Amino acid sequence: MLTYSLLACDMDGTLLGDDASICQRNIRVIRQAMAAGLHFVPCTGRGFESLGPVQKPLGQFGKAGEYVISYNGALITENKGNTILYEDGLPWDLAAALYAYGTEHNITMHVYPYGKVYLYNYVPFERAFLEGRMPNIETFEKSLDFLRGETIYKIVYMDPDIDTLNTYRQDLGPLLDEVTVSYSSNRYLEFNHKQVTKGTALLRLARLLDIPQERTMAIGDNINDIEMLRAASLSVGVRNLNPAIGAYCDVVTDADNNEGAVGEAIERFVLKG
Template sequence: MYKLITCDLDETLLSDNTHVCERNKEAIKKATDLGVKFVPATGRGYDAVSGTLKEIGLYNKENEYVISFNGACVTENKSNQVLRFDGLNYDIANELYKMGKEKDVCIHVYTKDIVYVYNMNDDERKYMEKRHRFEEIDKADLSFIKGQDIPKVLYESTNQEYLRDIAKEMGELANKLDVSYSSNRYLEFNSQGINKGVGLLWLANKLGIKPEETMALGDNFNDLSMIKAAGLGVGMANTNPDMKDQCNIITKADNNQGGVAEAIERFVLNEDNN
């Protein structure tokens, strides 16, 4: 039986309206009643997950967890207690910020409490307002947050080809980073060796759960590390087509139709989905 489920939020657990559908809520409740750990694994910060935790009944609960910032942080839901943190080196984060300015992309710089955003357009502002606490900036560099923890930096553009070109041009800097893509608009940078898969395996080990007893659910490339690390890697019907063949299964339902519930019903609750 799968004892630990890690699950991406946007475009996976959450419908396009940024909420959890009733089918997903019911399946998660049944699984957690059996003692299964349901762990959101997100590129967001842990504070930004509180609304979703309330919807699925895991808010401020002891012995329940969140993997955030693409694996840079693992917290216990009770009082958001940080159990593990591995952020970016300041000099690397500052270099990424300056490079992003030269490339004329929107830049997100994450701290534990807030996202600082440079060069934000109206579309991105609307997208972020539903998901994060953020502050728009126009700074020459990141000296104003030097000394703070910086979990990750990302570039935003709806031109995915342009983002991939930027990644190819990064040279030696890319070797110091864990690079991924998400939401068909983000190029994300974490510290080297930090990703959702590492977060999953670290938490499973802490809880005494074997890797083969874990399930991971996602839809995009920042989820791929945990999909490949888990005993069962599940992609939603709306998963990026370029990574579907790297998932163990693809659900029939997408994020708006309860794809997460479909996987839980089939592989945890042993219900017939046909």
């Protein structure tokens, strides 16, 4: 039996290289570990629909018994049919208020309903970053009413200046009492429903699969991975991690995200011996 049988892995900056590709070392080692019984679970702020380029080389695409944690933990799906196992979206009035603040201040925003992502104020800086990472739909709507009736799993504000993001957070004040706030990619301020984190989703999926917490492992690189790293029995940071998460990592890899850090961690702690 493997020491760790459920591995939750962040995508951008962790599994994926700077060019958004998955290197051959990661593919080879992950497939080997999956063949030995490991549940390798992408755990991402993205939507599940963007992960085909990751799932296909790993042999996970459309398969039963393979899973994705997406939208920072707001949605857990099984790959076959993208079947929903768990979901927790933002209350509609709250999502609409966050969107209204974003349009009022002309903020570049991501809005995530099921299976899609809409981009408001889609500036060239963000277009360049997202190219090849995930499909999206540009919108010019000033109100969130165009998505009324759909579950909104997450809303994201983008700005490369962290002080600007912090100003938005302070301005929103009590509106965020029912929100989990996180940061990622040194450019995003992310809003999920209260209690939604990658960590709560990891433990929820472990329970669904009847896997004890002591057999869980997580790998990440940035601030929105902290709760996932805290929840797992073994927490691994990649060499290129944000220094703010170092205290939450049991170990840091020698390799960075371009050099197969995830493969290194699996070799050391899952396939050892």
